[in-house]
Amino acid sequence: MLQNNPELKSKIDQLWNKFWSGGISNPLTAIEQITYLLFMKRLDELDLKRQSDAEWTGEEYTSKFDGVWVPPERRTKLSGRESSVELVDILTHDRRHYGIDKRSLRWSEFKRMQAQEMLQHVQGNVFPFLKDLNGAESNFTHHMKNAVFIIPKPALLVEAVKTIDEIFEVMERDSREKGQAFQDIQGDVYEFLLSEIATAGKNGQFRTPRHIIKLMADLVQPQLGHKIADPACGSGGFLLGAYQYIVTELAKKAGARDLRIDEDGFVRTSVAATLTEKAQTTLASSLWGYDIDQTMVRLGLMNLMMHGIDEPHIDYKDTLSKSYIEEAEYDIVMANPPFTGSIDKGDINEHLQLATTKTELLFVENIYRLLKKGGTACVIVPQGVLFGSGGAFKTLRQMLVERCDLKAVITLPSGVFKPYAGVSTAILLFTKVWGLKDKVTQPATEHVWFYEMAADGYSLDDKRSKHEGYGDLQDIICRYHARDASTYIDRTAKCFMVPRSEISDEKNNYDLSLSRYKQDVFEEVHYDAPGVILDRLIQAEVGDVDEAELGKVQSGIVRELLALKGTVG
Missing domain, CATH: 3.40.50.150 (Vaccinia Virus protein VP39)
Structure with missing residues (x-):
């Protein structure tokens, strides 16, 4: 797909270049950080779509961004100190101390922040929320435990967020105009990103x-x-x-x-x-x-x-x-x-x-x-x-x-x-x-x-x-x-x-x-006589000549070959 979409390929190349110039030059590290951002973007998009679908069909759907999120470390401090009813009441009325409004964790919300504020918010709140996404017992949360968000510069995060938004715009346009499922286009994009990991691992x-x-x-x-x-x-x-x-x-x-x-x-x-x-x-x-x-x-x-x-x-x-x-x-x-x-x-x-x-x-x-x-x-x-x-x-x-x-x-x-x-x-x-x-x-x-x-x-x-x-x-x-x-x-x-x-x-x-x-096939090749080959070489070199002139040329060539043979021999 990307071979036929130079605009999308160019956007992905731009994203890579921003990370390299921003100080993240290891391809595996870069793809991991890009993946986290893509995941944040996709999570917001899917949630909004499911909300819209639920409104259309009349089905119930609870957004992942409804209510308050309590970081695990604050959860530990609160456990055992208040009843569940009291905890809900505390979180509802004092989010600043105990929890974070999940709406602020949406991509569509934090992307409007100023650079320094955005970096602090994504590092301190959005990424920890992502790691905790499927609950403490999930396989995803277990393996995200030691993951780190290491984008070092506010300007790099802002540029990366902007470029990813542009990539999604191109994907959405392609989906509308070419009839390919958005999820498949997104898969192609991610596979292309993975293909940039062009170094073999330590174990081959x-x-x-x-x-x-x-x-x-x-x-x-x-x-x-x-x-x-x-x-x-x-x-x-x-x-x-x-x-x-x-x-x-x-x-x-x-x-x-x-x-x-x-x-x-x-x-x-x-x-x-x-x-x-x-x-x-x-x-x-x-x-x-x-x-x-x-x-x-x-x-x-x-x-x-x-x-x-x-x-x-x-x-x-x-x-x-x-x-x-x-x-x-x-x-x-x-x-x-x-x-x-x-x-x-x-x-x-x-x-x-x-x-x-x-x-x-x-x-x-x-x-x-x-x-x-x-x-x-x-x-x-x-x-x-x-x-x-x-x-x-x-x-x-x-x-x-x-x-x-x-x-x-x-x-x-x-x-x-x-x-x-x-x-x-x-x-x-x-x-x-x-x-x-x-x-x-x-x-x-x-x-x-x-x-x-x-x-x-x-x-x-x-x-x-x-x-x-x-x-x-x-x-x-x-x-x-x-x-x-x-x-x-x-x-x-x-x-x-x-x-x-x-x-x-x-x-x-x-x-x-x-x-x-497998059996190899050997074809018998028939070659022209040496004199015929020599005539063909002369014709190619000097063009058409009469028989007398041709004889002189041939004799000269033969003499030179014999002399060369004597020198080598």
């Missing part, structure tokens, strides 16, 4: 491109009622991808006509308005994410909340550690776990059997462990996992082939994750058939479908500019769901199927690299 984490997430969701096809997880969720991209896929499919079934194909060939929406209350509750309780970076946990929570999921289940946990005991819990796992990282041997969960500390191997084994029987995983791994010669590499591949139905191995071009990294990666798609304690009586995999993606619709350099068309994205989805062992037999094509017996034989030893099974 980096953001997965949105179109790759959509591809993986279309391959897995999650359904309403599935319990879905990402054990290394970052900003929540895979959970959001699963959510949007489910919401879109339900919208199609409900007869929605305003859904459009995006720039990558996918149809997606985040608007769950057509869902029943029961369906929305089921969907909201289906998504579970974990990460070991507290900042990413907060970003993931707010990312999902800004897409309409009020209480996301994203938590701070190391899913490889001994403290994480879940097993056989999920129907779907989608993930891009950290590469090149390692974990202290003493911290590794004892249920993980692989003799390694490499996170790219342990995460795949852990994902297998998290799946229910019949559950499906779609996970990105470095291509080294496909052919690594170490014992742990082979053991993992054998597990995928024998204990799981390994459905597909899709290799990705090395530029897919630029500018974060140039590592070559692959998508593994597998369904758990045999549990950890089951004795395998028959290997679960019959055939593995291999696909060599050459293009993803974007340039494969650091700029990742959008190309015309969808690359191989839609072709992969179409061919995968239509795959058949009897038709995908041409090993010279970009996709083909390989029987398990060939993968597991002594020669291949569970190697899953596409190049192991």
Whole structure:
């Protein structure tokens, strides 16, 4: 969407530039502070809309900004000293000492303040209110506990508030003129902001491109009622991808006509308005994410909340550690776990059997462990996992082939994750058939479908500019769901199927690299005789000449070549 809206992209770039020039140059810190402001703005907008809708329909709605808010520290002082009736009376008549009028916490109210007053109010009142938003017991409040608002200068806050207002104006105009849901435009904007985090994390984490997430969701096809997880969720991209896929499919079934194909060939929406209350509750309780970076946990929570999921289940946990005991819990796992990282041997969960500390191997084994029987995983791994010669590499591949139905191995071009990294990666798609304690009586995999993606619709350099068309994205989805062992037999094509017996034989030893099974085609090339080539070079150099002159030129060239040969020889 943003590729086609230079005005909106320019506004977002302006916002980034203001933060950089204002002294917040770390991209992750900047995105966190911008997110807080976007969240304040969106909270006000949604509340006003719900109030308006309630007036129209006659339903009851209590605004989040009605009444008095008592900061937690004042709440503690008051608890036990007055009865609830007395407390309400005190707060009503003495807000200055005990509480804050919630109306002053609205974006539309504080944005009119003078710069210094605005900064003090947002730091001291609005941000603490935001952290306390869902009540003391909520997951959101728990993870916001240590969050800090660090915009240092009044002028920066004023400029940021002004620019965010302008961004929302452009989004609202686009929504009216182009028919795209406002919530989806807002999601695009937030995803674009997240894409600016262009440095890999200390454990090899980096953001997965949105179109790759959509591809993986279309391959897995999650359904309403599935319990879905990402054990290394970052900003929540895979959970959001699963959510949007489910919401879109339900919208199609409900007869929605305003859904459009995006720039990558996918149809997606985040608007769950057509869902029943029961369906929305089921969907909201289906998504579970974990990460070991507290900042990413907060970003993931707010990312999902800004897409309409009020209480996301994203938590701070190391899913490889001994403290994480879940097993056989999920129907779907989608993930891009950290590469090149390692974990202290003493911290590794004892249920993980692989003799390694490499996170790219342990995460795949852990994902297998998290799946229910019949559950499906779609996970990105470095291509080294496909052919690594170490014992742990082979053991993992054998597990995928024998204990799981390994459905597909899709290799990705090395530029897919630029500018974060140039590592070559692959998508593994597998369904758990045999549990950890089951004795395998028959290997679960019959055939593995291999696909060599050459293009993803974007340039494969650091700029990742959008190309015309969808690359191989839609072709992969179409061919995968239509795959058949009897038709995908041409090993010279970009996709083909390989029987398990060939993968597991002594020669291949569970190697899953596409190049192991692909047949290269060598075309015989016929060259003209040297004299013909020499004549062609002379014609190109000196133009048309008669035969006598041509002979002289040829003789001269031959003499020079012989002389050169003598010198070199």
